[in-house]
Amino acid sequence: MNNVTVLIVDDDRDFAESLAMVLDDRGYQVDTVHSGEGAIRRFREQDFDIAFMDVKLPGKNGVESFMEIRKIKPDARVVMMTGYSVEQLLDRAVENGAWGVLHKPLDMKALLSMIEKNQPHGIVIADDDPDFVASIHELLTGNGYRVFVATNGREAVERILSNGIDVLILDLRMPVLNGLETYLELKRAGRVVPTIISTAFMDEETGTIEKLRSLSVSGVLRKPFDPAELLKAVEHLAMRKKG
Numbered sequence: 001m002n003n004v005t006v007l008i009v010d011d012d013r014d015f016a017e018s019l020a021m022v023l024d025d026r027g028y029q030v031d032t033v034h035s036g037e038g039a040i041r042r043f044r045e046q047d048f049d050i051a052f053m054d055v056k057l058p059g060k061n062g063v064e065s066f067m068e069i070r071k072i073k074p075d076a077r078v079v080m081m082t083g084y085s086v087e088q089l090l091d092r093a094v095e096n097g098a099w100g101v102l103h104k105p106l107d108m109k110a111l112l113s114m115i116e117k118n119q120p121h122g123i124v125i126a127d128d129d130p131d132f133v134a135s136i137h138e139l140l141t142g143n144g145y146r147v148f149v150a151t152n153g154r155e156a157v158e159r160i161l162s163n164g165i166d167v168l169i170l171d172l173r174m175p176v177l178n179g180l181e182t183y184l185e186l187k188r189a190g191r192v193v194p195t196i197i198s199t200a201f202m203d204e205e206t207g208t209i210e211k212l213r214s215l216s217v218s219g220v221l222r223k224p225f226d227p228a229e230l231l232k233a234v235e236h237l238a239m240r241k242k243g
Helices: 013-025 036-045 062-072 087-095 108-118 130-141 153-162 179-188 206-214 227-242
Strands: 005-009 029-033 050-054 078-082 100-103 122-126 146-150 167-171 195-199 219-222
Touching (some): 005 013, 036 050, 036 062, 062 078, 122 130, 122 153, 130 146, 146 153, 153 167, 167 179, 167 227, 179 195, 195 227
Parallel strands (some): 005 029, 005 050, 078 100, 122 146, 122 167
C-alpha cells in the first residue's frame, strides 16, 4: 500500500463505492462521503492528497463545497466530476483553483493519471547508520518527499519492488546485501531506479564504485556531504524519472 489519500465525494453511492474499490485495489487509501457538507467535515478532520467531487450534490453543490474547503485547506487538490452540462459552475471552480475536471462516465486512465501526477516523489534511503538515516529522512520529508527507510540491502529491494520509487540513496556497506549486491539484485528484477551512492569509504571502495559507475549508477556522494548537494541531485533525478 502507498501513502496517497483520496476522498471521493458523490451522492451516487453505487458510483462512489465502485470507484473506491478500483482505487483501493491499486493500493490507495480511499474514503467516501455523499454530500458537500460531509466533504467539508472530512477536510476539517484530515488532509487528503486529492479529492474527486461531483458537481451536483444535495445541499451545497460541489463548487460551493469546494470553495468552503479552500478556506479550510487553501492548497487542497480537488477534481470536479460531472455528468451534466454545468459549464458556469465548472468555470467558477477552475477559476478558484480546482485541479481539473472529469466528465462522467469517467475516463479511468485520466483519473489515475491525475492521482499519479499528484503523488510526491518516493525515495528509499538504504543505510544501517540510524543517525545518518534520521538526518536525511528529516531533510527529504521536510522538502515534500515520501521517504522509505531500509536498514539493509534486502529491505531496500523489497521496498523498491513494492512501492513507486523515484530515487534510491544507497550505502555501500550494509548487512545482508551490500550496496553492489543490492543494485545487482534490482537489475536482475528489472527494477533499477536512479541511484545515488553514499559512502564514507570512497578510497577503500574504489573498485566497487567503478563497477557501479559501469552499471550506470547516477552519482556518488562522499559522507559527510552537503545536504544541499543531495537535495539538488535527488530533485534532478526524481524529475527526470517522472518525466
